[in-house]
Amino acid sequence: MTLSEEAKARLADVVELQPTKNAELQERWELESGSEVHQYLENELKEYYFRDDNSLIRATAEAADLVDVEPGVESVDEGPPSRVRVPELQTQILEVLAGPDERSQSVVAVLHALREAFDVDPDTDEVRSGLQSLRRKGVVEVEYRTVPTFRLAMAREDLEVETAD
Secondary structure, eight states: OOOOHHHHHHHHHHHHHOSBOHHHHHHHHTOSOHHHHHHHHHHHSGGGEEEOTTSOEEEOHHHHHHHTOOOSEEOSSSSSOSEEEEOHHHHHHHHHSOOTTSOOEEHHHHHHHHHHHHOOOOOHHHHHHHHHHHHHTTSEEEEESSSEEEEESSOGGGOEEEEOO
16 A cells, blocks of 8 residues: 555654554644544554554554654563653653652642743643653553542653654
């Protein structure tokens, strides 16, 4: 199957962001809905992606070879990933988020830490979405108290973070 330039670029996004979901691709591709994402995947990239047991979108090994893009998540064994490629906001979240031996933080606490450390002003939903994306990638864990709280799933020095453009 020959892919258009747009399809190759979008396939590269799937490889880079995996594991991902429709909403993340919708935002990246500037589409109107998650169903548009699903329709595009089925019509243009059907041979190059699959959904895992958690219904998250992943690229096939062939897709990664075809677009020559590093997967967004790399693991050296069955444990948490040793390297992730994430958007700038998620890179900043990883820098301010509590470590694995520290008390987990609420979304609002992470938001305040971001504002203080980086002079940025994301909204709560952006921070929540970033934390959930990092959780799906296995580098952040959630602890449920009165509200969900988050912390790193591993020591900061055991994770290499690359900011995606």
